[in-house]
Amino acid sequence: xxxxxxxxxLDDLAKEFCNYESWFFLAKxxxxxxxxxxxxxxxxxxxxxxxxxxxxCLLWSTIFNLNWREYLTYLFSGxxxxxxxxxxxxxxxxxxxxxxxxxxxxxxTPIFYALRKCxxxxxxxxxxxxxxxxxxxxxxxDIEIRTLITFPIGLLLVFINVVLFxxxxxxxxxxxxxxxxTVQSLMAPMFLLTPVLWKPEMLGENMTYIYMNPFTYFVGxxxxxxxxxxxxxxxxVGAFTITLINIIxxxxxxxxxxxxxxxxx
Amino acid sequence: MKSFIKLENVNVDFPIYDDNNRSFRNSFVQTxxxxxxxxxxxxxxxxxxxxxLKNINLDIGFGDRVALLGPNGxxxxxxxxxxxxxxxxxxxxxxxxxxxxxxxxxGFGFEEDATGYENIIIMNSVMGNPPKVAEEKMQNILDxxxxxxxxxxxxxxxxxxxRARLAFSTAVETSPDILLIDEFLGTGxxxxxxxxxxxxxxxxxxxxxxxxxxHAIQVVEGLCNKGIFMQNGEIIFYGSYEDAYRIYEExxxxxxxx
Numbered sequence: 001x002x003x004x005x006x007x008x009x010l011d012d013l014a015k016e017f018c019n020y021e022s023w024f025f026l027a028k029x030x031x032x033x034x035x036x037x038x039x040x041x042x043x044x045x046x047x048x049x050x051x052x053x054x055x056x057c058l059l060w061s062t063i064f065n066l067n068w069r070e071y072l073t074y075l076f077s078g079x080x081x082x083x084x085x086x087x088x089x090x091x092x093x094x095x096x097x098x099x100x101x102x103x104x105x106x107x108x109t110p111i112f113y114a115l116r117k118c119x120x121x122x123x124x125x126x127x128x129x130x131x132x133x134x135x136x137x138x139x140x141x142d143i144e145i146r147t148l149i150t151f152p153i154g155l156l157l158v159f160i161n162v163v164l165f166x167x168x169x170x171x172x173x174x175x176x177x178x179x180x181x182t183v184q185s186l187m188a189p190m191f192l193l194t195p196v197l198w199k200p201e202m203l204g205e206n207m208t209y210i211y212m213n214p215f216t217y218f219v220g221x222x223x224x225x226x227x228x229x230x231x232x233x234x235x236x237v238g239a240f241t242i243t244l245i246n247i248i249x250x251x252x253x254x255x256x257x258x259x260x261x262x263x264x265x
Numbered sequence: 266m267k268s269f270i271k272l273e274n275v276n277v278d279f280p281i282y283d284d285n286n287r288s289f290r291n292s293f294v295q296t297x298x299x300x301x302x303x304x305x306x307x308x309x310x311x312x313x314x315x316x317x318l319k320n321i322n323l324d325i326g327f328g329d330r331v332a333l334l335g336p337n338g339x340x341x342x343x344x345x346x347x348x349x350x351x352x353x354x355x356x357x358x359x360x361x362x363x364x365x366x367x368x369x370x371x372g373f374g375f376e377e378d379a380t381g382y383e384n385i386i387i388m389n390s391v392m393g394n395p396p397k398v399a400e401e402k403m404q405n406i407l408d409x410x411x412x413x414x415x416x417x418x419x420x421x422x423x424x425x426x427x428r429a430r431l432a433f434s435t436a437v438e439t440s441p442d443i444l445l446i447d448e449f450l451g452t453g454x455x456x457x458x459x460x461x462x463x464x465x466x467x468x469x470x471x472x473x474x475x476x477x478x479x480h481a482i483q484v485v486e487g488l489c490n491k492g493i494f495m496q497n498g499e500i501i502f503y504g505s506y507e508d509a510y511r512i513y514e515e516x517x518x519x520x521x522x523x
Contacts, residue, residue: 021395029387033378105370106391107350175282259353263280 009254012109023112027119042127050131053079060197069139076135077223078196084125085158085218086187088118092166093173093180100265110254110261114166122159136226147225154221154239161218161243164250171257174264194219214242268363268442268473270325270348275357277317277343277498317343319498321357325474325491332485332506333478334513335495341478344495345369345445348476363442363473366392368433370447381416381423381431382407388435402438409464410434411457426454433457437464444472448479462487482510 016023035041057075061068096103099113136143173179194215200207210216211234220235318340325331333341346352347359349367374391375384385406389399407416410430415423423431446465462484479485485506492509494502494516502512 019393019395021397022390022393025396026387026390029376029379029383033376036378101370102374102391104346104351105367106374106393107365107367108391108393262352264282 007251007255008258009251012111012254012258016109016111016115019112023115024119026116027123030116030120031123045124046128046131049080049083049128056197064198064202073132073135073139073227074199074223074229075197077132077227078219080125080128080132081219081222082191082194082196082215083128084121085162085215086191087124088121088162088166089169090184090187091117091121092169093183095166095170096174096261097177097265103265104262110170110258111163111167114163114170118159118163118166121162132226143226143228146231150225151222154225157239157243158218158222161239161246164246168246168250168253171253171261174261175257190215211238214238217242267327269327269361270323270443270474270476271358271360272321272323272347273358275318275321275323275347275354275359277347277352277354278314279317281313281315316498317352318347321500323493323500323503325476327473329491330475330489331477331491331493332489332509333476333493333495334485334509335493338497339495340498341495342369342447343498345447345476345478348443349445361443365443365445366436366439366441366472367445368436368447369445375420375428375432377421378419380419381410381412384420384431385435388432406434406438409437409460426457430457433461437461437468440468440471442472443474444468444476446475446477446479448481486510 038044040047053076056079057068057072060066060075061071064071095113095117096110102108103110103113169179169183173183190213193213195210196219200210200216203210217235217238220232221239223229224232224235321344333344335341343352345367346369347354348361349365349369350361351367351369374388376387379387382403385403386396386399389402390396410416410433412427412430415427420428420431466488475488477485477489489506492502492504492506492513493500494509494513496516502509
């Protein structure tokens with residue numbers, strides 16, 4: 001028990017958790033500001049996303065010679081989930097340098113800034129969900145009841161991972177400034193390597209390789225149930241394992257580097 | 266328990282990361298080289314550091330209003346940030362008792378596209394006060410800032426003086442045990458300056474400890490009963506305000522003679 005009381009990572013996490021009103025307000029406000037001077041506001045993002053996913057669907061269902069109705073839900077949900085996860089990863093290394101001014105003048109913990117950013121990304125993702133729902137009900141409205149339970153759990157699991165990863169990578173990215181461009185350039189090939197555009201079974205006997213890609217699990221747990229793909233326990237086991245690793249890395253890194261962060265900015 | 270600040274043998278060093286040191290690839294190359302040859306001297310790896318605070322011993326008790334005096338780069342702001350919990354030390358012990366409010370940097374976290382009203386809530390959230398608390402304080406803040414209709418205009422339409430009014434009014438609307446101020450009264454027009462000084466005095470009466478770093482001597486004089494004279498990251502003198510000020514003056518004259 002002593003470890004839990006003394007560990008600064010868990011201590012700060014608990015502190016910011018109790019302070020949820022502040023960062024949640026700021027995240028909501030960031031979203032509001034984003035649309036303040038736009039005429040169509042949030043609709044632009046939804047239209048933009050719908051347009052690119054629609055074009056991709058048309059293009060790839062022709063190239064792969066697939067049934068476009070089935071492929072439409074697969075691609076729409078996969079693409080929107082991917083955009084959420086990849087935005088979080090790409091922004092992670094720069095999270096603390098961009099908040100330098102606040103970090104050097106207030107005593108909010110670094111976790112506060114990660115939570116603010118990740119909540120904003122989550123809210124952005126959530127307002128794409130109607131788009132997925134429309135497509136699902138238009139194309140194949142027979143999704144299973146268990147989705148109502150698995151989807152929120154998946155969403156929570158992804159959010160926890162995104163927050164912890166943002167903090168860990170944010171700390172490293174503040175110290176080593178070339179992590180940011182490295183991550184940015186890695187995310188493009190990762191998009192192609194993750195089953196977003198294509199289906200795992202298209203790989204044939206090479207299919208097992210997708211399990212080496214951590215993104216597969218998170219895209220999988222969110223997408224599979226809403227697109228009527230069979231329940232895959234490996235996806236969940238993988239996602240929980242990665243979460244565990246993420247928690248350990250976060251605790252070790254944060255406890256030892258938190259106090260040094262200010263000198264790296 | 267009465268509030269206090271106790272620092273013992275505290276040092277703050279700023280490590281310097283130059284471009285070579287700052288790349289992940291380089292630090293990898295460096296360690297792999299060391300592993301292979303094992304000849305690299307430890308000293309060559311030792312980072313360059315800039316000394317921020319050197320061997321600080323300080324004991325500030327209930328009712329002390331301390332002026333921080335000293336030339337630029339003496340470590341005044343660093344000391345305030347240490348007490349505010351922004352910097353952390355590697356060596357020495359820091360014990361602080363009481364709630365701390367710091368006014369170190371004006372207008373941090375302001376959003377240009379948000380209105381003054383919204384910015385008050387934003388600033389409060391950043392300082393850890395949820396929107397509910399901010400709303401409670403709102404009327405006092407609005408009255409004190411005297412921004413009138415402008416409070417509902419976006420911040421980008423504000424002059425720098427108006428920004429200062431907004432930032433000050435928001436920050437001063439707290440009742441901390443320990444109040445830290447770093448050059449806060451420089452902006453705003455004359456009538457606002459007079460008002461701010463009166464307000465600080467009032468907040469001070471409620472707060473039990475004040476630490477105030479400023480070059481505006483006439484403002485400091487009426488507020489403080491103790492003084493610290495700092496130079497090159499060290500505390501040269503800590504005692505009554507008059508003595509600290511005298512030593513500070515002597516130092517300035519000495520510099521002139523050189």
